[in-house]
Amino acid sequence: MVERRKPIPVADAVAKVMQYKKQGEAETVSIENCDGRRLAEPIVAKHPVPPFDKSPYDGFALRSADTNDASKDHQVEFAVVEHIGAGQVPTKTLEKQQATRIMTGAKIPDGADCVAMFEVCQEYERDGKNLMAMKRKLEAGTNIIPEGSEVSKEDVLVEAGAIINPGMKAVLATFGYSEVQVAKKPVVGVIATGTELLDVDEELQPGKIRNSNAYMIMSQIKRAGATGHYFGKLADEFDSSYETIRKALDQVDILITTGGVSVGDFDLMPAIYEKLGAEVLFNKIAMRPGSVTTVAVKGDQLLFGLSGNPSACYVGFELYTRPIIQHYLFNKQPFLKQVKATLQDDFPKPNPFTRFVRSYITYNNGHIGIKPAGIDKSNVVTSLAYTNALMVLPGGSRGFTAGSTVDALLLDNEDGQQNFKGVL
């Protein structure tokens, strides 16, 4: 007997999963090891920037009032009383017609209210004294970057949930964050099911295929910012599969299985969910590929039963598992970034269901284009290799022509979005 399942819309499936979202804990890591992690605390300015009035150029700091008489035809002269580099601190307060030679980034000495760039100054010695002359009148404030003009103390510079990139590391270092609170990575277990599966290093045998899903999913988990734990592959045998899955649940935050969720004779997952006492949230979604994607919950732990078919498995992870991981990681925009794009090729075959087609983004003179990545059969792994987006094609009785506007979910983009739009 073939069980008849009722498919639910994609947005409903996403909403059902997100009811069980949890935020992870924070952990402290050193600034050296925080790349690509998500902030669990905002970055706050611990001091004003710049922390003192500073010079944007090499030149002479002086009192602008002393240049009042300067003109093309009349030079004014200054005694150079001190000579400081960046990192050195001026010690002298400038008096009338005195100047301090300073370097880019240096603190402006007391008394000075402007900086004359080297280019407008002449340096010379007379009677063993260092002197400088200029022919230009300067306003107070010229070439001075005032304390706090860029950032005030206590300003929130970056919100929690942001991913740490090179620019953000500069900000962390500037404010003395030698350590930073980041979101702890959830541990996501992976179990591949299917008697037909060979290990990657096994010779191909008739009727069998190598287990590619586990490696793919482990890589998707890593890209999503979580830690994968691979428990190996299981033959389609109930008792041992049940035991492995039951034990794995104790070691992980989230568990993914691949395969066994269809209605075939060897699809054991429905019975395993039952014996575990896990509530099945849905087991059929109105989408292609991945219609058999099943999600169950035991206590507050999510079990993702992804299809054994590589493309369906890939799509199922990105649509349903990834946002749960992102929320765990404090990301306030847990869903894949969705943008409009222009279809570059005809896609003639209609399908009554919403499709998520493995695709890649092109850029054409300021417009976003999208092309299907190779043959789009759900059992073709090769088209996954160049995929960086999922094209969303609404179900219906007609195909799509080149030039149509479609939605695209960006897979490599660090930005996400707050709400799932997908297939509204």
Place this chain on the structure above:
Amino acid sequence: MVERRKPIPVADAVAKVMQYKKQGEAETVSIENCDGRRLAEPIVAKHPVPPFDKSPYDGFALRSADTNDASKDHQVEFAVVEHIGAGQVPTKTLEKQQATRIMTGAKIPDGADCVAMFEVCQEYERDGKNLMAMKRKLEAGTNIIPEGSEVSKEDVLVEAGAIINPGMKAVLATFGYSEVQVAKKPVVGVIATGTELLDVDEELQPGKIRNSNAYMIMSQIKRAGATGHYFGKLADEFDSSYETIRKALDQVDILITTGGVSVGDFDLMPAIYEKLGAEVLFNKIAMRPGSVTTVAVKGDQLLFGLSGNPSACYVGFELYTRPIIQHYLFNKQPFLKQVKATLQDDFPKPNPFTRFVRSYITYNNGHIGIKPAGIDKSNVVTSLAYTNALMVLPGGSRGFTAGSTVDALLLDNEDGQQNFKGVL
């Protein structure tokens, strides 16, 4: 005396650096540890896909000729002689009116030339025999995915130089690549110079700033796919700086210094290049920020003298160091992806030089937009935090208005491009 330097165009500077490009070596890593690495060999199909004629559905494999008499009003009957799941191999060759019950992905038994889906079949028993009846005529080839129909043996599936993503891992696993040849990461040394620099865990002192460039550059090196080695920070003292730099060169493929390349009194790098016997390729570029970016070469080893100013340092790395790293990593598209984008805000201030403005990309109904990331002064580190693109503004006497089309260099994009366009 202030040395006068002659600026060269950005494209000329890039070309000068790329004369010294080198490709790195290959190394073998396990499939588990190859994420994000670049392929040093193409991925080649080691067998056809599928490796045998297989079924896309659960159903019955049979001889299409045996359905010739089937119709809505006349059912034809088959003896079910075998029952196989995915991973099991059919052993029986089908004779007239015989069928094999098979699961999705299973090998088609000898003799069969089509598959009838469960939905069109009725199963029953009679006299202890398993039987199946159907009322539909099937053509030869129906519901069979022929051997090699997706990929032929020896097909090149992914070229060397591509970055390994989750989909590519699935391809590697499918073809039994338990190990894969990837490009060895170059070791890029980083030395920060400047007496004004404090360590990240030091208290702020008057006239001093924390060393943010080293952390930023180390993160940029990591993002570019190389290994950073931080040698610490140096005070502006010639002998010790020279010694540290000389020794560091023996330990790295590429050396980056930050600071000390300007024409200030404490800018030691020009003299250090001279004493090292390194040839300075250029020390002034017609660009903002980063005009003092200096590149020298000693033997065949590149020394990047980036500005001490955080934004100039950031831009200098992305424009000049990153493509050298990418080429080393077998990437055939070593330059930053350059796209057209629509400026979202006015950018009124003109500048005679080409500018690379830290910016971020927006997506507006299929069009790419770009916004400057915060205040764009070259000494503001905070605007680096949200940067994911550099906006290229050609030099001239006019500013830019919202709605203008500008070029953008994408920083987070894994795709690059073969040639540097930048500021043509």
